Amino acid sequence: MKRDEAGDTRPATAETSGTGTLGKVLSVLETVVTAEAPLRFSDILALSGQPRGTLHRQLSHLVEEGLLIQRRDLCYEPGFRLLKFAYRAWSKNQFRAIAGPHLQRLHEETGETVHLGVLRDTEIIYVDKVESRQTVRMESQIGNASPVYCTGLGKAALSVLPPERLETTIGRLAFHRFTANTHLSAISLKRDLDDVRLRGYAFDREEHETDIRCVAAPIHDAGFDFVAGISVTGPAYRVTMEQLEAWAGVVRRAAIAIIEDVQIRLGPGH
Amino acid sequence: MKRDEAGDTRPATAETSGTGTLGKVLSVLETVVTAEAPLRFSDILALSGQPRGTLHRQLSHLVEEGLLIQRRDLCYEPGFRLLKFAYRAWSKNQFRAIAGPHLQRLHEETGETVHLGVLRDTEIIYVDKVESRQTVRMESQIGNASPVYCTGLGKAALSVLPPERLETTIGRLAFHRFTANTHLSAISLKRDLDDVRLRGYAFDREEHETDIRCVAAPIHDAGFDFVAGISVTGPAYRVTMEQLEAWAGVVRRAAIAIIEDVQIRLGPGH
DNA sequence: AGAGCTTGTTCCAAATAATGGAACAACATG
DNA sequence: CATGTTGTTCCATTATTTGGAACAAGCTCT
Numbered sequence: 001m002k003r004d005e006a007g008d009t010r011p012a013t014a015e016t017s018g019t020g021t022l023g024k025v026l027s028v029l030e031t032v033v034t035a036e037a038p039l040r041f042s043d044i045l046a047l048s049g050q051p052r053g054t055l056h057r058q059l060s061h062l063v064e065e066g067l068l069i070q071r072r073d074l075c076y077e078p079g080f081r082l083l084k085f086a087y088r089a090w091s092k093n094q095f096r097a098i099a100g101p102h103l104q105r106l107h108e109e110t111g112e113t114v115h116l117g118v119l120r121d122t123e124i125i126y127v128d129k130v131e132s133r134q135t136v137r138m139e140s141q142i143g144n145a146s147p148v149y150c151t152g153l154g155k156a157a158l159s160v161l162p163p164e165r166l167e168t169t170i171g172r173l174a175f176h177r178f179t180a181n182t183h184l185s186a187i188s189l190k191r192d193l194d195d196v197r198l199r200g201y202a203f204d205r206e207e208h209e210t211d212i213r214c215v216a217a218p219i220h221d222a223g224f225d226f227v228a229g230i231s232v233t234g235p236a237y238r239v240t241m242e243q244l245e246a247w248a249g250v251v252r253r254a255a256i257a258i259i260e261d262v263q264i265r266l267g268p269g270h
Numbered sequence: 271m272k273r274d275e276a277g278d279t280r281p282a283t284a285e286t287s288g289t290g291t292l293g294k295v296l297s298v299l300e301t302v303v304t305a306e307a308p309l310r311f312s313d314i315l316a317l318s319g320q321p322r323g324t325l326h327r328q329l330s331h332l333v334e335e336g337l338l339i340q341r342r343d344l345c346y347e348p349g350f351r352l353l354k355f356a357y358r359a360w361s362k363n364q365f366r367a368i369a370g371p372h373l374q375r376l377h378e379e380t381g382e383t384v385h386l387g388v389l390r391d392t393e394i395i396y397v398d399k400v401e402s403r404q405t406v407r408m409e410s411q412i413g414n415a416s417p418v419y420c421t422g423l424g425k426a427a428l429s430v431l432p433p434e435r436l437e438t439t440i441g442r443l444a445f446h447r448f449t450a451n452t453h454l455s456a457i458s459l460k461r462d463l464d465d466v467r468l469r470g471y472a473f474d475r476e477e478h479e480t481d482i483r484c485v486a487a488p489i490h491d492a493g494f495d496f497v498a499g500i501s502v503t504g505p506a507y508r509v510t511m512e513q514l515e516a517w518a519g520v521v522r523r524a525a526i527a528i529i530e531d532v533q534i535r536l537g538p539g540h
Numbered sequence: 541a542g543a544g545c546t547t548g549t550t551c552c553a554a555a556t557a558a559t560g561g562a563a564c565a566a567c568a569t570g
Numbered sequence: 571c572a573t574g575t576t577g578t579t580c581c582a583t584t585a586t587t588t589g590g591a592a593c594a595a596g597c598t599c600t
Contacts, residue, residue, distance in 0.1 A: 087413025
């Protein structure tokens with residue numbers, strides 16, 4: 001089996017790759033879906049590092065299943081079946097439904113945008129949002145994924161991970177400078193996380209986007225299998241660090257309220 | 271290989287199932303995702319008809335890949351990674367972006383809700399929506415899938431399919447009565463489609479939901495590989511059949527405008 | 541509590557599908 | 571028209587999936 005040379009720091013100890021064929025195909029799908037522009041066969045070939053024949057079959061299968069579309073100019077695009085899957089995933093999600101009223105309340109208390117995000121691998125996936133101007137639609141970031149190391153939600157989530165899982169997660173991070181304040185090393189990030197753990201809430205000091213600050217608190221189930229977060233975000237000119245400090249309490253209380261609500265409504269262990 | 275007894279009217283001529291392992295796994299994923307309530311292992315076992323060992327591994331892989339989540343009570347739920355895929359699929363979609371202004375204009379002309387939907391297998395997947403009250407969020411149906419045979423968009427899309435593909439599509443339909451007006455047979459549906467083809471637009475005469483009517487027109491690329499539709503929908507008390515007739519022209523013109531716009535912006539063949 | 545039932549998990553030889561190199565075809569490009 | 575690039579097909583080899591059966595963990599009912 002071929003191994004990616006770049007960024008693969010995993011121990012070489014008999015990693016069966018876990019999910020077999022599915023994992024490989026999803027990796028191809030993710031490549032196409034997360035690409036900035038539609039990709040041609042050769043582009044994907046270069047990015048995936050798979051042999052031509054193999055990749056060709058994988059793409060054919062993905063197209064046949066509706067997860068990708070092949071346009072007439074041979075470019076591959078995400079397929080509409082992905083929307084169907086997500087619609088169900090979102091509209092029936094109980095966690096989101098339970099958290100909803102708490103987001104709303106937090107928005108009313110602060111007047112700024114409130115986010116609900118879930119930790120998945122090394123990213124935070126935005127699951128819900130309440131914001132002032134009701135121009136919100138699906139662009140609203142729902143489904144958008146941001147790195148854990150430069151977002152309030154991400155750091156809040158990391159702060160409650162069991163040590164071992166935290167290590168493996170941080171080990172997989174590929175640090176990338178988004179702003180002057182972005183953490184660029186595991187050491188720097190871990191120092192920040194120590195503070196977060198003590199306080200119970202995390203800040204984003206313009207680490208992902210300039211002029212955007214946020215304060216976030218972690219949400220988790222009993223076994224820390226499920227880790228998420230809630231945050232209040234605003235523009236730096238309006239939201240000072242003092243303001244964020246002042247909101248930290250309500251954010252944290254909202255997070256705790258959600259944890260309790262989930263336990264009551266979905267039974268112990270959640 | 272086992273075959274579903276119910277609703278499987280496909281010819282038994284050497285169907286290699288096409289997408290191999292991926293198809294089987296996605297079929298399991300779809301079962302879980304489209305279920306009304308979270309399913310336990312045995313529920314899925316019964317629905318999928320796969321052997322225990324096989325299904326167990328498939329589910330493990332899906333969970334490991336983040337497409338499913340297994341809760342503490344052993345129920346399976348759609349995973350949040352699905353949201354990430356869809357976010358990209360939606361936000362980068364060029365067809366949607368091109369059609370957007372036309373939907374907006376159609377909404378301004380009619381004052382009622384406008385939908386954009388894409389044909390995928392035997393379903394219409396809603397891709398965009400413009401409606402009066404700006405309470406729209408992701409609940410807005412984006413990603414929702416409805417059967418082709420009882421929606422205006424579905425019938426509009428079917429009406430432009432090449433005869434052969436129309437036959438296979440209709441052959442796969444499992445008719446289900448949603449209202450008193452729902453088509454329940456291929457014959458009845460085909461008769462309707464003949465009318466649609468003559469007029470160039472389709473009606474939904476409360477065939478999917480009581481008190482909901484709609485008029486829709488087809489959109490397609492040069493080779494009919496990509497088939498979609500645009501529609502105006504409203505409550506029966508406000509939107510009479512005469513009103514729909516009156517709007518048919520603008521709807522059809524909007525559809526044609528989108529077809530032209532796509533050809534210009536994405537090049538010939540689209 | 542214990543017997544009997546259901547439900548979830550693990551194991552492994554056999555069957556099957558994925559792999560990947562190489563040859564082929566279709567397009568561009570100079 | 572020659573040449574490089576890009577997309578597609580083929581097939582023996584290899585690895586993964588398959589699925590039966592045995593095992594373990596929960597329930598339920600007397």
